Amino acid sequence: MINLCSSVAISKRSLRQLVAVALAGVIIVWLMFIQLYSKGVVEHIVDNGTQMEADQSNPVHFSEQTDADFYTDPYQLKDICNKLPETPKHPRGILISHKTSAEPLKIFIWRQMTYMDPQTDWRKESLTLCPFPPELQPFFDFIRASHVYGDQAVNLAQWEQGFAPCFFFNKNVPEWQKNQINTCGSSNLKYITTSNYTEFRDADIIYMDYPFYNYMAGKAPFWDVRRLPPRISHQRWVLEYGRESIANYPHVALPSFLQQFDLTMGAPAPLFDVPYPLLPVSEEMARRYTEVKPAFPVDKKPDNYVAFVISNCQPRNDRNELIADLIKKIGAHSYGKCQNNRKMPDDETTKGRPWEEVKQEVLAQYPYTLVVENSNCVGYVTEKIYDALAAGVIPLYEGASDIADYVPKGSYVPLENFKNTDELVKFMKEADRSEFYKWKEEIKADPSKFCKSCHQGKEPLECRILNHVHFV
Structure with missing residues (x-):
């Protein structure tokens, strides 16, 4: 009985081995077939009924797009200023959940043109440094590498980690306006404006009004994320676009760029949540x-x-x-x-x-x-x-x-x-x-x-932003 069971066990093992060998053979044959087929496809591409020799250094791109411009403008930016993409709006506006309407909202002015002033004396400005939170370190490293160069950079001491010239912190908000609580007439909401990077984490709204330096010509995604602030969960982003045409800065019209913001303002009107003419007329x-x-x-x-x-x-x-x-x-x-x-x-x-x-x-x-x-x-x-x-x-x-x-x-x-x-x-x-x-x-x-579209609102810009705030 014992010998019979042993024979049956051996037979079952042999059968499993035989099946495994057979499956391995099928897989090998199938892989060889795929390799041969793939080689044929790579060597001869059929396009509109004609065979073309493939050049692996210059790959062929397939598309149902028949427009000739597609092949020279794959991202369709050529005339984006007159063929504006459909951009979902934010009908709920800016949602604030960590404060009540009785508390002032802090609006941080993230004004990128500050860093590009050619008259800035970096040696002088670097003598007085102010601290910022560590999440801003990559941003300031990038700014320094991008804009402090040439004669100005010679013998200029490295800014200590966690510090940057106080010039950045004080440039965009006048001294008299710092920590001043303002009240909007229509909504009765209170706000404070600041550009103090030391207080960056305390900001409720990050207001960006100069996205031109985000643009990278010819390089997708066409904007540089290193010029944008880091995201903090309670903060809301607002974009104002003005002074230039979308033809020169097409990244601003891309939905993938606009959808980073909780509220957008600017011209052309169809592109933004809040239409705002380049030159408002009272x-x-x-x-x-x-x-x-x-x-x-x-x-x-x-x-x-x-x-x-x-x-x-x-x-x-x-x-x-x-x-x-x-x-x-x-x-x-x-x-x-x-x-x-x-x-x-x-x-x-x-x-x-x-x-x-x-x-x-x-x-x-x-x-x-x-x-x-x-x-x-x-x-x-x-x-x-x-x-x-x-x-x-x-x-x-x-x-x-x-x-x-x-x-x-x-x-x-x-x-x-x-x-x-x-x-x-x-x-x-x-x-x-x-x-x-x-x-x-x-x-x-x-x-x-x-005019129909050129008139400006009578309230300050900050109040036009706060008119779209909802407390939840």
């Missing part, structure tokens, strides 16, 4: 525009029709070509750096006066001024057209497709109405210029009608 400003009379009579034929002050000579549109053509065909006067042929006044009458005021006086000598933004992006409306209205001259406008939402109807000449500069020159010589001042009567009666 009703008082609108009323002032209506009171400006054209310095050059509308019924008089001018010797010089058009002038402009443009100094960004690397636009993302046809502005340079327009400038050259108008200089050639109608003798336009260029006071800026781009194709300059006239000098701005620089004498006793201009010393100590605001640049905008001098510029407007110069433009007022002409019936027209060329107003072309550096990029044609929705919502990108800068001071140029408002300088023209303040000078009492007629703007020849190219830029934002929604410009009609930012200035009165009939106050400007859209360049898109002309096929070429020949038509534009003919228009300037023959047009009834008085037609472009009729808007003033309606706006005098009701300054709120000056």
Whole structure:
């Protein structure tokens, strides 16, 4: 009986070994098949019915995208300022759970432009150091490595771990405003503004208004996380984007960037939770525009029709070509750096006066001024057209497709109405210029009608943020 059981056990072992060998053989054959198949696929890729020899150093990328731009712009940033991605909004606003509405909220001003001031004397500023919490060490290491270099860095002592120049801590909030409790009229909420990194952990809201230095051109994800503060669970992030077009800083339009913030503010309006124009116009400003009379009579034929002050000579549109053509065909006067042929006044009458005021006086000598933004992006409306209205001259406008939402109807000449500069020159010589001042009567009666999207709120920026705070 014992011998029989032993034989059966041996037979079962042999059977298991046989099965194992067979399975191993099947697996080996299958792996060989996969290797041979894969080699065939790699060596010959079938695309649209034709065979192409593969170059493993230059891999082929498959996609159903038929747009030719896809292959040169895989992240679709080329015209993102006019093809804005859908960005989920934050209808609940800023949720605060660690404080009550009776306590003041501390708003930390995280203003990155502070670190890039070329006039900063780093040797001098490094003599006085202030402490910060350890989670900010990587940020300050990066800032020092990125911006303290050249002659300024020679023999400059290393900032001690946990310390940075107090210059950073004091730059963005005036001394008189430190620890001052302010109250918002509409919400009755209280707040304190600070830029003291020593108190970073105590901040409730981190307010960032200068994301330009986050941008990394051509390198995904197109922004540098080392320039952002570390996340602390109770803190809420607010972004304000202004002063530049999305064409120059497309990372700001990416949902993956915007969704890092609890509240976003800025232009273009469709992109942000709280629309905020690049150059807000108060009703008082609108009323002032209506009171400006054209310095050059509308019924008089001018010797010089058009002038402009443009100094960004690397636009993302046809502005340079327009400038050259108008200089050639109608003798336009260029006071800026781009194709300059006239000098701005620089004498006793201009010393100590605001640049905008001098510029407007110069433009007022002409019936027209060329107003072309550096990029044609929705919502990108800068001071140029408002300088023209303040000078009492007629703007020849190219830029934002929604410009009609930012200035009165009939106050400007859209360049898109002309096929070429020949038509534009003919228009300037023959047009009834008085037609472009009729808007003033309606706006005098009701300054709120000056525009649809350019008016600013009457409250301080901090209160506009706190209007979106909810305590839970």
